[in-house]
Amino acid sequence: MMKKWCLMSCILLLITGCSKEPKVTTYHVDDDQEEIETLKSVFQNNENLSEAAGVFFDHQLVVSLQVKPLDKFKKEKIKQSIEKEVKSLFPEHDVFVSSDLKITWELKKIIEEKPTMDDLKKDLDDIQALAKEET
């Protein structure tokens, strides 16, 4: 009985661990569905990602990525390829991409809170400064 349960939970964990589509959350200040869908398609076509978040704000686009555990060895390469792709899709936007877990947490917090214009600008500036911090 115990063995059966162990096997079952192992299989369940394996299945849930290997969900194909990455979890994508986005927020657009002007609620432009077309831009959101374009961004989402970039993430959903990439099978190395486990999670992604993006926030549009006044010609600014901040994106954060989380890659799947075994793909973490080539995290920087995946980040650069996505950065290139997003920049080519949104040439009029100032694109910022980060693969840091803290940036993902902060972006998800922003998306949940849906702040006003002024707060959002300050939050996004803070995030970008944080990502560039070296010490």
Place this chain on the structure above:
Amino acid sequence: MDAKTYQQTVDELAPKRPVLKNCLKAFLTGGLICAIGQCISFIYMYYFNFTERTASNPTVATMVFLAMLLTGFGVYKKIGQFGGAGSAVPVTGFGNAVISASIEHKTEGFVLGLGGNMFKLAGAVIVYGVFSAFVVALIKTLLVKMGVISW
């Protein structure tokens, strides 16, 4: 009895070392220490303004500090007896080496005893750590200058 037969007798009489069991114990102890370190790293990232890259510095400092406290209370000795290399290889082993050496030489005075012997064991870690960091940085600088890789 020549040296060869003597060694044979020793091998026969000495209790067999449980290598596999020791490896498993070291794996579990080292893994647990690393898991605690990961939790501390997440705490720094969640409650403070640290990113994945910058959270490693305060995490290492905290782990070393905790290991130093545990060494002083005599707990780390027991962990070391159980885990062996699993407790010595992570950065906590460094804290343990510093404090255990200073406890041992405390009676010889603060300057020549404590100050002179504190890094008796851990000094090797610092010397080779600094030296290998220097060599790696030198190689990387050369490769960047030659245009093979970028920073």
